[in-house]
Amino acid sequence: MSTGTALVTGASRGIGRAICRRLSRDGYAILAVARNAAELASLCGEIVSQGGQCRAIVLDIADGKAVASALGELHVDVLVNNAGVATVQPFVDLGADDWNRMIDVNVNALFHVTRAVLPGMLARGAGHVCTVGSISGRSAFVGGSCYAATKAFVTAWAESLLLEVRERGVKVSVIMPGGVATDFGGKPATPADDWKLSAHDVAEAVGFTIGTPPSVLVHRLEVRTLNSPPRR
Numbered sequence: 585m586s587t588g589t590a591l592v593t594g595a596s597r598g599i600g601r602a603i604c605r606r607l608s609r610d611g612y613a614i615l616a617v618a619r620n621a622a623e624l625a626s627l628c629g630e631i632v633s634q635g636g637q638c639r640a641i642v643l644d645i646a647d648g649k650a651v652a653s654a655l656g657e658l659h660v661d662v663l664v665n666n667a668g669v670a671t672v673q674p675f676v677d678l679g680a681d682d683w684n685r686m687i688d689v690n691v692n693a694l695f696h697v698t699r700a701v702l703p704g705m706l707a708r709g710a711g712h713v714c715t716v717g718s719i720s721g722r723s724a725f726v727g728g729s730c731y732a733a734t735k736a737f738v739t740a741w742a743e744s745l746l747l748e749v750r751e752r753g754v755k756v757s758v759i760m761p762g763g764v765a766t767d768f769g770g771k772p773a774t775p776a777d778d779w780k781l782s783a784h785d786v787a788e789a790v791g792f793t794i795g796t797p798p799s800v801l802v803h804r805l806e807v808r809t810l811n812s813p814p815r816r
């Protein structure tokens with residue numbers, strides 16, 4: 585049974601990998617995008633061994649020309665803009681390279697990837713663009729001057745896009761998790777992160793959002809844990 589094709593960015597690990605597993609279980613053929621070829625190959629092997637379909641697309645989504653050439657001709661029913669990066673540092677210490685990397689991956693890549701696949705959705709009168717934002721997009725934190733701002737961008741961008749495409753059959757959603765126990769920001773998850781959401785929890789929220797009936801849109805969804813961080 586195939587429900588269609590789902591393209592997931594940041595599929596090599598963490599939340600994106602869990603989203604690929606969930607959407608494959610829901611019957612989607614997966615187009616798995618990231619830079620790490622070995623991790624994508626292992627994900628596709630896992631999905632295929634369970635009867636699903638998965639194609640690895642090794643791609644730096646910050647490279648607009650490469651994205652247009654790799655994704656421009658693909659039939660994509662569901663796009664999950666999940667890839668993201670963070671350097672959490674006080675603004676006064678944040679280097680230009682880290683600033684630019686967050687803008688390139690968290691903001692500019694939304695343009696590259698969505699512009700590559702949205703015209704096909706509009707032509708077919710159906711599709712779903714689901715982007716992983718963050719609670720930090722509306723709730724500032726120390727060290728988040730750039731990262732939180734990129735996630736605030738996600739919500740404003742997605743709401744404007746929704747107003748432009750909703751009457752043409754395309755849904756637009758933002759999933760806003762709190763802290764998730766992944767290797768995000770270059771820091772490997774440790775047992776001290778066990779109180780946080782899991783990547784699986786977020787993937788379930790994405791699967792729910794994408795699985796709503798055609799006449800129903802969940803546009804913005806916050807996902808929080810009920811656990812408390814350990815006392816220091």
Ligand SMILES: NC(=O)c1ccc[n+]([C@@H]2O[C@H](COP(=O)([O-])OP(=O)(O)OC[C@H]3O[C@@H](n4cnc5c(N)ncnc54)[C@H](OP(=O)(O)O)[C@@H]3O)[C@@H](O)[C@H]2O)c1
Nearest residue numbers: 594596597598599618619620644645667668763764766768
């Ligand atoms: N973890 C949290 O606490 C948390 C909370 C709220 C929201 N989020 C959001 O959730 C999303 C996923 O985060 P995560 O926790 O799963 O992080 P992660 O484990 O670090 O995974 C990030 C993914 O993004 C991909 N990626 C990074 N730069 C890329 C590039 N230039 N081109 C293509 N792919 C790239 C990475 O793949 P490669 O390295 O193989 O390219 C990886 O698959 C992000 O948007 C993040 O902002 C995370």
